[in-house]
Amino acid sequence: MPSITEEVSIGDLGSLQTLPESFTWKLTGADSVLSPSSETVEESIPLIDLSDPDVTTLLGNACKTWGAFQIANHGISQKLLDDIESLSKTFFDMPSEKKLEAASSDKGVSGYGEPRISLFFKKKMWSEGFTIADGSYRNHFLSLWPHDFTKYCGIIEEYEGEMEKLASRLLCCILGSLGVTVDDIEWAYKAKNSGSKVGRRAIRLNHYPVCPEPERAIGLAAHTDSTILTILHQSNMGGLQVFREECGWVTVEPVPGALVVNIGDLFHILSNGKIPSVIHRARVNHNRSRISIAYLWGGPAGDVEIRPISKIVGPVGPSLYRPITWNEYLRIKYQVFDKALDAIRVVNPTN
Ligand SMILES: C=C1C[C@]23C[C@@]1(O)CC[C@H]2[C@@]12CCC[C@@](C)(C(=O)O1)[C@H]2[C@@H]3C(=O)O
Numbered sequence: 159m160p161s162i163t164e165e166v167s168i169g170d171l172g173s174l175q176t177l178p179e180s181f182t183w184k185l186t187g188a189d190s191v192l193s194p195s196s197e198t199v200e201e202s203i204p205l206i207d208l209s210d211p212d213v214t215t216l217l218g219n220a221c222k223t224w225g226a227f228q229i230a231n232h233g234i235s236q237k238l239l240d241d242i243e244s245l246s247k248t249f250f251d252m253p254s255e256k257k258l259e260a261a262s263s264d265k266g267v268s269g270y271g272e273p274r275i276s277l278f279f280k281k282k283m284w285s286e287g288f289t290i291a292d293g294s295y296r297n298h299f300l301s302l303w304p305h306d307f308t309k310y311c312g313i314i315e316e317y318e319g320e321m322e323k324l325a326s327r328l329l330c331c332i333l334g335s336l337g338v339t340v341d342d343i344e345w346a347y348k349a350k351n352s353g354s355k356v357g358r359r360a361i362r363l364n365h366y367p368v369c370p371e372p373e374r375a376i377g378l379a380a381h382t383d384s385t386i387l388t389i390l391h392q393s394n395m396g397g398l399q400v401f402r403e404e405c406g407w408v409t410v411e412p413v414p415g416a417l418v419v420n421i422g423d424l425f426h427i428l429s430n431g432k433i434p435s436v437i438h439r440a441r442v443n444h445n446r447s448r449i450s451i452a453y454l455w456g457g458p459a460g461d462v463e464i465r466p467i468s469k470i471v472g473p474v475g476p477s478l479y480r481p482i483t484w485n486e487y488l489r490i491k492y493q494v495f496d497k498a499l500d501a502i503r504v505v506n507p508t509n
Pocket residue numbers: 266267273274275276289291359360362381382383384385452454488491
């Protein structure tokens with residue numbers, strides 16, 4: 159067993175019997191596990207059946223109240239969810255040295271490593287992950303699984319295709335609740351015709367090993383996603399919490415077969431702040447490890463500018479955010495983190 163003073167590799171966290179100092183978060187202050195509020199409550203985010211005739215209203219209310227919800231009858235097959243979960247398990251079960259061979263060359267690019275937000279925190283998070291943000295994940299898959307390469311790439315491709323369809327469908331419904339359609343998004347048309355295949359999406363396979371002192375550790379620190387929306391498949395083990403101003407941290411209990419959706423910063427911009435992005439985090443557990451798979455969707459492909467939808471802003475209303483591309487937003491986010499939306503806010507909005 160590694161001593162608590164020794165350098166710890168994230169690939170070995172599950173074997174540790176004590177919480178190393180570098181993973182021990184304070185109970186108060188900026189690095190606190192409990193910040194911004196120590197309360198957790200019994201309430202939970204809504205579960206919405208996508209075949210409900212009132213789906214638009216239900217999604218609209220959930221977005222405005224919670225910024226997150228679970229969905230049932232979403233059309234993603236259980237087999238595909240099981241396949242990507244078992245692909246993730248196969249990877250995380252590998253020896254640390256093998257996982258490190260698949261390390262991303264730089265934070266944020268495809269491969270194994272800590273979450274990109276880790277650069278903003280002094281303490282380390284109790285998790286490991288594999289990011290699929292561009293085609294370079296295929297090189298890692300080829301050296302990890304020469305025999306199962308085609309099968310595993312097939313699972314990722316199918317997952318991306320199905321999730322993109324689901325994300326677009328959710329976008330349409332949520333926009334409907336604001337009285338607009340996808341055709342009111344100036345960039346959606348341009349993106350369709352730009353011919354660009356530049357993906358504005360990422361998949362993050364997250365693994366949270368069992369933790370000797372879960373109350374003093376954090377799996378993934380509080381953050382908002384930079385996306386339009388994120389679709390999360392969590393194994394039958396809870397850990398995700400969303401933050402709501404009125405009540406504090408709310409645990410999202412897994413519902414078998416359901417997916418969790420959360421609103422990201424780009425939706426916040428598109429809706430001119432009417433549908434705000436939601437702060438969330440992942441806690442860890444003493445007895446059981448947890449896997450989650452996040453599909454982070456930045457909207458249709460193409461390097462186009464995202465701006466508040468003019469029909470939402472209104473003819474005289476002020477546009478609160480300046481136009482920005484996904485790549486530029488990510489650049490700003492990884493400079494100023496939770497101040498990114500403030501950084502692109504128009505100082506004296508007129509209209
Ligand atoms: C496209 C991206 C969104 C993401 C940063 C990234 O460049 C690739 C990883 C994504 C992810 C997954 C886990 C949570 C998150 C906040 C992070 O640290 O890396 C998100 C990023 C994001 O939404 O900004």
